[in-house]
Amino acid sequence: MPRWLRRGLAWLGLGALACLLLAALLVLVLRFVNPPANIYQLSEARRLGGITRAWVDLDTLPAHVALSAAAAEDANFCVHHGFDLDAIRAALAGGGRRGASTISQQTAKNVFLWPARSWLRKGMEAGFTLLIEGIWPKHRIMEVYLNVAEFDTGVFGIEAAARHHFGIGAAELSRTQAARLMAVLPDPKGRSAVRPAARELSRAAQIAAGARTLDADGRGACLAR
Numbered sequence: 617m618p619r620w621l622r623r624g625l626a627w628l629g630l631g632a633l634a635c636l637l638l639a640a641l642l643v644l645v646l647r648f649v650n651p652p653a654n655i656y657q658l659s660e661a662r663r664l665g666g667i668t669r670a671w672v673d674l675d676t677l678p679a680h681v682a683l684s685a686a687a688a689e690d691a692n693f694c695v696h697h698g699f700d701l702d703a704i705r706a707a708l709a710g711g712g713r714r715g716a717s718t719i720s721q722q723t724a725k726n727v728f729l730w731p732a733r734s735w736l737r738k739g740m741e742a743g744f745t746l747l748i749e750g751i752w753p754k755h756r757i758m759e760v761y762l763n764v765a766e767f768d769t770g771v772f773g774i775e776a777a778a779r780h781h782f783g784i785g786a787a788e789l790s791r792t793q794a795a796r797l798m799a800v801l802p803d804p805k806g807r808s809a810v811r812p813a814a815r816e817l818s819r820a821a822q823i824a825a826g827a828r829t830l831d832a833d834g835r836g837a838c839l840a841r
Contacts, residue, residue: 636743639728643747646727647756654764655730657772664770672775672786674759674839680827681774681786681794682758682839687826688798688819690719693758694838698749699742721745723761754838766804767797781809795824 650671653661661667674682686693692700698720724744729737748757767777777797778786789797793809799820800807807816830836 639744640747640751642728643744643751646760647752651727651760651764654727656726656766657764660770667770667772668776668780669763669772670775670779671763671773674755674762676787677762677774678787678789678794679831679836679839680791681789682762683827683830683836684791684794684798684823685719685758685762686836686839687830688795688801688823689722691826691830691835693719694754694835696720698745718745719761720749720757723757723764724748726764727760758839765801767800767809769805771804777809791824791827792820795820795827798823 653667653669657667657669690700692702696718698718700718721741724747725731725737725741728744729740752760763773763775765774766772767774768780771777771780774789774797775786778784778789778793781797782789782793784793796809796812796816799812799816800809807813809816812820827836
């Protein structure tokens with residue numbers, strides 16, 4: 617192998633290692649420091665002239681809020697290590713018509729990356745998912761997820777969502793209200809938690825029942841205070 621090629625590969629390897637260490641350091645810092653506005657939030661703030669967001673600690677919320685999020689988006693959140701292989705197989709069997717993205721993957725994308733889909737972003741999403749699963753406890757992953765998720769146009773996080781939709785703080789959300797908020801997550805700009813259509817009402821009922829099941833069968837144990 618020519619010397620210039622060996623040197624190039626060595627520098628490439630060092631660069632990759634430096635990027636990995638930098639990413640790991642960033643993830644470590646955000647285990648203890650709440651994330652700033654992400655790329656999508658900044659773009660929405662420019663487009664809309666401002667957004668609404670407010671941080672709330674997971675420990676201040678009723679348990680059914682986090683359980684509802686898991687029931688809606690990732691029932692195996694407490695038992696997988698970032699990727700739900702059963703959900704991925706089901707998605708492939710269904711021809712890719714159903715999603716298989718876990719809460720950990722969504723958190724990695726929302727906090728560290730950009731919304732547009734590409735193979736590069738998917739690869740980086742997988743890397744950040746492994747990092748946050750290795751460095752953050754599940755409790756922290758759920759806390760960050762609930763605080764960065766979009767619940768309506770320009771409305772980010774469960775606290776802002778509760779005030780926007782119901783005029784109360786997130787700590788006051790009932791089981792029904794929490795389930796209705798989670799029911800809009802696949803399409804927050806096209807669904808309403810306050811005036812839900814029949815489909816959203818049915819979905820919210822399923823989420824509320826799923827939250828109770830996760831609590832009863834132990835799959836929501838990592839979210840217990």
